[in-house]
Amino acid sequence: MPELPEVEVVRRGLEKWVRGRTLESVEVLDPRSVRRHLDGPQDFEQTLTGCTISSAVRRGKFLWLGLDGLEVPAVLVAHLGMSGQLLVEEPEAEDEKHLKVRLSLAQHLDYPGELRFVDQRIFGGMFISPLVTTPDGLPAGEGTTEAAIPQAAAHIARDVLDPHRSAEDLYVALRKRSTQLKRAILDQGVISGVGNIYADEALWQAKLSGLLKTATIRRPEVQRLNDALIDVMTRALAAGGTSFDSLYVNVNGASGYFARSLNAYGREGKECLRCAQNGRVSLIRRDAFMGRSSYTCPVCQPRR
Structure with missing residues (x-):
């Protein structure tokens, strides 16, 4: 989607x-x-x-x-x-x-x-x-x-790139929930615009597990997540979005190519690029999630 x-x-x-x-x-x-x-x-x-x-x-x-x-x-x-x-x-x-x-x-x-x-x-x-x-x-x-x-x-929260939204707004919204972090950022009433692909990418970039409980999340963690969400969305926008088939195109019929830059999503069984840079060996894992999949690194996204 x-x-x-x-x-x-x-x-x-x-x-x-x-x-x-x-x-x-x-x-x-x-x-x-x-x-x-x-x-x-x-x-x-x-x-x-x-x-x-x-x-x-x-x-x-x-x-x-x-x-x-x-x-x-x-x-x-x-x-x-x-x-x-x-x-x-x-x-x-x-x-x-x-x-x-x-x-x-x-x-x-x-x-x-x-x-x-x-x-x-x-x-x-x-x-x-x-x-x-x-x-x-x-x-x-x-x-x-x-x-x-x-x-x-009217019920949709401000989105990741909205200049009238801040990391503190995200922190307050997350702490009001009692759920897992990935579920929360997919909730369009918490922050809008995030779907399964970019949720996995931002969580990987922020070194956070999607299973982290929102009731225990800390401000520095939310700041990292907020920065990661903005960065991932900005880079994806510059690449024209992510296309895995012919269903997503822009108004002129052209596909986006951010799929070439994904670090976590869809990379099951492949080396975690960050771990490899740090001399560690870790493979991206896929877990079932809400009828879809989550892709994470078990080493640099620890389950606190």
């Missing part, structure tokens, strides 16, 4: 290619992809037609497009799920096999004329959500200065 870097790559593409453009028509090809729009596909199409996209905003893994032209302030939320893609295409380009929603944009001399939502597994979707004020009165996320957030995302 796309995590913060992957969604931010898509947001930046949308900001460049579709912000400021008017939706001339909207076509829902598969009603399942707008199932969270409770007024139905026809209302979805009619409401969006004629609106102008004013912004492209992200908070954690949540992505939305600001809309001008509505009587009641609302935004278009795009949830990528496990396989959702937002692609900018020329109208004459062949339809993708799993095309679900087509949004035709006002003509622009240099930019493609369609925004397409493609979703193979249909876990994602698009819907219109009303806006509410952010709980702390600060800007909602990356791409906006407004303190207005989709009602559907």
Whole structure:
């Protein structure tokens, strides 16, 4: 599932290619992809037609497009799920096999004329959500200065790269939980944007076990974790995100390549690179975790 870097790559593409453009028509090809729009596909199409996209905003893994032209302030939320893609295409380009929603944009001399939502597994979707004020009165996320957030995302904590969040905020949120550290940082109500891959990478970089109890975690440990999360996400973003197959791409259809830089995730049975540098021999281990996998070094990520 796309995590913060992957969604931010898509947001930046949308900001460049579709912000400021008017939706001339909207076509829902598969009603399942707008199932969270409770007024139905026809209302979805009619409401969006004629609106102008004013912004492209992200908070954690949540992505939305600001809309001008509505009587009641609302935004278009795009949830990528496990396989959702937002692609900018020329109208004459062949339809993708799993095309679900087509949004035709006002003509622009240099930019493609369609925004397409493609979703193979249909876990994602698009819907219109009303806006509410952010709980702390600060800007909602990356791409906006407004303190207005989709009602559907109001419960989401500030994300790893949010300048209005600090290591102390993370420490306080963790100490309020009584669970394992990895479970906590995957909780989007604690800190948003972190998924399984980057959780393993940050925990490895911070030399912390994901099994550490949040009720006993110390401030220096949280500072290391916070620094690691920011560093991992920043490097992944610079690499365009992580792609293991063709399901994650940016708006131009290009895959990210951060998978080449992973130190823990997916490296079961391979040498821990940090231990090897220090003259030790240790192999990355894989353990079952919440129906998925966790990858750790048993030597430099001790279970306190």
